[in-house]
Amino acid sequence: MLVKQIWTLLWKDIRIEWKSPQTFNALLLYILNVVMICYLGFGLRVGQIGGLTWVVLFWIMILFAATNAITKSFLQESDKRNLYYYTLANPLAVLIAKLIYNAFILIVVGGVGLVFYVLMLGNPILDMLLFSNVFVLGCISIANTLTMISAIASKTQQSLGMTVVLGFPIIIPTFLMLLKASKNALDGLAWTTTQDELMTLLAINMIVIIVSLVLFPYLWRL
């Protein structure tokens, strides 16, 4: 029952995006612009920018793209239509569908961004397989944390500003873990050294998802 509802809602979101891909295109263009600005701003030839700067810049870019993408998740449709969904389906199904959809869109947009980023700024990463795993896990973590925040922020007047103010302090532990894991991939260290970071990320995700599921039933009515 719940699974069927989640699937229907998820499919609805994907179809809306497919028919009029404004959000997706805007996000893609946003990422391309950021890559261009980084490229021109550092005034560099390919491969000039140092390893750690490369990693930090990349994750900041993803973080801001995520804020842009995820803030919209509860604002895309009117308050009244959202209420209609909550009465039609289990509110938790709505939340879970949004969680999955946000993670999915972030991985797609971020993946395209990563390709452009590598093309423009070079690729200092030694262990690309580990980095892509960290990248996917990072996108999922960021989406998980920010979805609930965007649900909270959508209840206030200035949603975009509030998502940043409420979300960024909360996302910092995730962000630091991602940087450390990416740093390990950058230096091509053995996978076992990154285990700690990945386990911490998984633990943070568990906490965030469970707390979101517990709290959302109290939030959607307000």
Added chain:
Amino acid sequence: MKMNQNWWKILTVLLLLYTCIAGFLFTTPRLPILNESIRNLYFHVPMWFGMILILTASVVYSVLYLRNQKPIEDIRASQAAQVGVFWGILGLLTGMIWAHYTWGKAWSNDVKQTSSAIALLIYLAYFILRDTIKDEQKKAGISAVYNIYAYAAMIPLLFILPRLTDSLHPGNGGNPGFNAYDLDSNMRLVFYPAILAWTLLGWWIFTIKVRYIKVKNYLISKN
């Protein structure tokens, strides 16, 4: 004054007096680098304990609010958060003064310093969130949800991250510290009462703040 209700206030005053007198006069172990600044253990560390305990109380009140929707619980949650943040700022300041003399710099990007600064950012965001919503019931519900969510997200920040990286703090990364072998029984005699004293003082401030809001609301409703 009703003694059966207010005995703990007298206890707070006595414990604080004890903390200050014993904290400055009792003997402490002579450790390199720390020297006499080891006495900050009685002031700086209990303030963090007080902050954590009072912020935990704030979360408990938020949970209670979500369960029974009584406005008083929201007032309690927000006031406890304010006292907790105040304690956090005091803890940060006492730590920075101490760090200025032991580490040479007030802010040296230590993992515990940054995570406490981030924890304060989270609660400042909580206050901003409360200010942006006009409708009282909506404000109470949304801020309760954020309070609980933020507290859950703070757990990895305050308890997991500092353990994964080395800190400059005493007892971490091979620095001489108070824990395990060094915190001798003399220091415990002051340290544990100090935790109780600072936490109780915070709780006292909290009850006064809640009463102030209650009286204010009563007067507004009368006029």
